[in-house]
Amino acid sequence: MRLQGVRRFHLARDVEEALSLLSAYDGRGALLAGGVDLLRVPGREVEGLIDITRMGLAFVDGAGGRLRVGATTTLTEVLESPDTAHYAGGVLAEVLRAVAVPPLRNMATLGGAVVSAHPWADLPTALVALGAEARWVGDTEGRGSVEELYQGEFRGLFRKAVLTEIRFPPWEGAFAYEKVGRSATDIALLNACCGLGMDDGTIAWARVAVGARPERGERLPWAEEALVGQKAGPALWAEVGRLVESKVEVGDDRRAGGTWRRHTAGVLVARALARAAEKAAG
Amino acid sequence: MRVAFELNGTPQYLDVDPGEPLVALLRRLGMKSVKEGCDTGDCGACTVLLDGRAVRSCLMVAPQVQGRKVTTVEALGTVDDPHPLQRAFLDAGAVQCGFCTPGMVLVAYELLGRNDDPTPDEVREAIAGNLCRCTGYVKIVDAVLLAARWKREGRWR
Ligand SMILES: Cc1cc2nc3c(=O)[nH]c(=O)nc-3n(C[C@H](O)[C@H](O)[C@H](O)COP(=O)(O)OP(=O)(O)OC[C@H]3O[C@@H](n4cnc5c(N)ncnc54)[C@H](O)[C@@H]3O)c2cc1C
Ligand code: FES
Ligand code: FES
Numbered sequence: 001m002r003l004q005g006v007r008r009f010h011l012a013r014d015v016e017e018a019l020s021l022l023s024a025y026d027g028r029g030a031l032l033a034g035g036v037d038l039l040r041v042p043g044r045e046v047e048g049l050i051d052i053t054r055m056g057l058a059f060v061d062g063a064g065g066r067l068r069v070g071a072t073t074t075l076t077e078v079l080e081s082p083d084t085a086h087y088a089g090g091v092l093a094e095v096l097r098a099v100a101v102p103p104l105r106n107m108a109t110l111g112g113a114v115v116s117a118h119p120w121a122d123l124p125t126a127l128v129a130l131g132a133e134a135r136w137v138g139d140t141e142g143r144g145s146v147e148e149l150y151q152g153e154f155r156g157l158f159r160k161a162v163l164t165e166i167r168f169p170p171w172e173g174a175f176a177y178e179k180v181g182r183s184a185t186d187i188a189l190l191n192a193c194c195g196l197g198m199d200d201g202t203i204a205w206a207r208v209a210v211g212a213r214p215e216r217g218e219r220l221p222w223a224e225e226a227l228v229g230q231k232a233g234p235a236l237w238a239e240v241g242r243l244v245e246s247k248v249e250v251g252d253d254r255r256a257g258g259t260w261r262r263h264t265a266g267v268l269v270a271r272a273l274a275r276a277a278e279k280a281a282g
Numbered sequence: 283m284r285v286a287f288e289l290n291g292t293p294q295y296l297d298v299d300p301g302e303p304l305v306a307l308l309r310r311l312g313m314k315s316v317k318e319g320c321d322t323g324d325c326g327a328c329t330v331l332l333d334g335r336a337v338r339s340c341l342m343v344a345p346q347v348q349g350r351k352v353t354t355v356e357a358l359g360t361v362d363d364p365h366p367l368q369r370a371f372l373d374a375g376a377v378q379c380g381f382c383t384p385g386m387v388l389v390a391y392e393l394l395g396r397n398d399d400p401t402p403d404e405v406r407e408a409i410a411g412n413l414c415r416c417t418g419y420v421k422i423v424d425a426v427l428l429a430a431r432w433k434r435e436g437r438w439r
Contacts, residue, residue: 001321001340006301009283009345032346039341040322049300051346076335101411103329103336103389185410 002042009049014056015137015162021050022160031162033072034108036100037116053109057164062087065170071111071163075099078110088130088195089174089279095126095193098179111163114146117154117216120187120255124150125217126177127166129193129209135165150216173197173205174279178268188212189256190264194272196227198280203227203236208273210244210265214253220244223269232277241270287347289313290357298344304330305339308354315355315384319413326412329385330354336392355384358391366438367391367429374425378416385412390426398433400426 012018022029029048032038038046057070062083069078078084079096099105099113099122113123114134127146135143138161146166149157175195179188188211195207206227211217223244230236245266252258286295289311298307305328308316319327321340328340331353359365364372367387377383386409393400393408400408405426406419414422432438 001303001305001343003301003343006299006343009300009343011345011348035341035343035346036323036338039343049343049345101326102392102408103326103338103411104323106332106335107337107341 001039003039003044003046005045005047006049007047009051011051011054013054015164018050018052018055018162019137021048022162024048025050027159031158033112034074036104036108037112052162057111058109060084067092067168069110069166069168071114071165072109073111075105075108075110075113076102079105087168088171089176089276091126091130091175091177091193091195092168094177095122098122098177098188098191101185110166114166115154115158115163117150118187119214119216120189120212121216122177122179122188122191122211125191125209125211126175126193128211128217128219129175129195129207130171131169131207133167133169134163135167136161136163138162147219150218171195171197174276175207176272176275176279178272178275180264180268190261190268191217192265192268192272193217194269194276196232196273196276196280198232198277201232203230203232206273208240208244208269210248210269213248213250213261213265214255215249215251220248220269222247227273232281234274237270237273237277240273241266244269283345285345285348287349288351290353300343300345302344303340304342304344304347304352307344308339308352313354313356317381317384319381324411324413325382326385326389327382329388329412331388331392334392334395336389353388355387358387366432367394367426370429370432371422371425374421374428376417376421376425382412382414382416386414386422390429393426394430394433398430400430402427 025048030046032049032051053072057072059070060081060083061068067087084092117124132146177193179191191211193209197204206224208220208223209217248265250258250261305318317327319325323338323341330339359368405423
């Protein structure tokens with residue numbers, strides 16, 4: 001643990017208490033969920049830790065083909081829920097199995113993953129592809145798509161608001177997730193999440209997102225447009241893979257080069273599309 | 283501040299510093315099986331069970347265990363009377379320097395609690411977050427599979 005200067009610890013009973021503590025600390029307090037990120041940050045000074053894991057925000061509810069997940073549900077709880085297995089071709093289970101290792105998934109929460117939103121992380125790419133919606137309570141209640149949140153000042157927002165729930169819309173079809181890291185438990189060098197709906201062998205809708213480019217996961221609307229109305233099959237996946245390779249915005253960082261990322265993005269999208277189509281058909 | 287929790291079946295009610303890492307508290311209480319390796323959640327040497335689930339005690343502060351049950355390897359067995367899982371680690375030759383062993387034993391214990399007939403790959407996945415610099419992991423996987431067999435045969439506690 002690297003966090004310094006902690007003087008007080010609170011187990012918040014409900015969202016109102018968490019918010020009033022947060023405002024009383026005036027920037028010197030922090031919401032603590034799994035702590036996997038917060039307690040690891042070296043050099044950060046936090047005077048008051050506000051534990052939000054005992055406020056009744058741990059639940060998974062898959063009624064009606066959609067999925068509602070409480071913000072403090074651990075990644076293991078989400079992964080083990082039968083509702084997760086049934087949602088959108090079981091894609092969230094695929095993504096969660098790719099996140100770190102079991103003991104960290106026993107601690108880390110879905111809300112913590114949404115807020116920490118590391119550009120290399122697995123969940124942001126999937127949340128954006130799936131059109132997930134975040135709900136929060138701050139001065140007022142708010143909601144918005146995770147995709148839009150990531151385009152704005154979401155870090156400032158969640159210093160003053162509690163993320164309470166993540167909602168995933170129903171999809172008639174299936175999604176698949178692909179990740180490349182240096183080892184089975186490494187963070188991603190690149191990742192992709194794609195979804196398809198089919199109507200008699202023709203693509204009715206498509207979602208394509210690529211992350212760890214090294215920027216955070218974003219949708220590629222032009223790749224989605226290139227899919228809709230086309231005949232599903234290996235030729236189409238290869239063609240869209242080439243399109244992604246030619247147009248995707250990638251960069252270099254110390255973990256991988258842009259040239260490699262560009263080529264790999266095309267490969268991962270083609271693979272994810274093929275698997276999503278297989279699931280959607282089956 | 284005061285915190286109340288259960289450590290290896292014994293209720294505790296004691297003073298902690300609100301920012302005290304859980305690994306430091308447990309070692310202060312004599313649980314020297316809990317090691318601090320990396321302090322960043324990467325190595326697994328500090329693993330303990332929290333309400334039966336393996337977690338990293340280096341990424342927790344002591345007050346987070348308020349009202350919960352913490353289990354360390356000290357609860358499993360002793361040198362004279364090792365738990366079958368510990369016996370399996372010895373018999374399979376899965377212990378060299380021993381620094382990783384308590385963490386390995388606890389993630390294996392959690393796995394076998396849910397699944398007493400794991401495949402070698404399921405064992406590998408369960409121990410994937412625990413680094414061992416000595417054994418090369420093969421003997422550790424063997425040990426967990428041996429323990430699983432003993433558990434299915436009723437040689438367990
Ligand atoms: C060793 C290691 C390996 C990892 N590997 C991976 C990986 O392979 N893939 C991957 O995607 N991620 C990985 N991660 C990252 C990890 O999954 C996320 O950081 C984790 O999900 C954070 O969740 P948490 O509940 O622990 O958040 P915390 O650490 O508790 O919080 C993180 C931040 O979010 C804020 N916050 C938390 N919950 C809320 C809420 N409900 N409302 C408002 N603000 C909130 C906190 O104040 C804090 O600023 C890894 C992390 C570690 C330590
Ligand atoms: S000391 Fe906690 S994981 Fe390494
Ligand atoms: S036996 Fe030495 S680190 Fe595993």
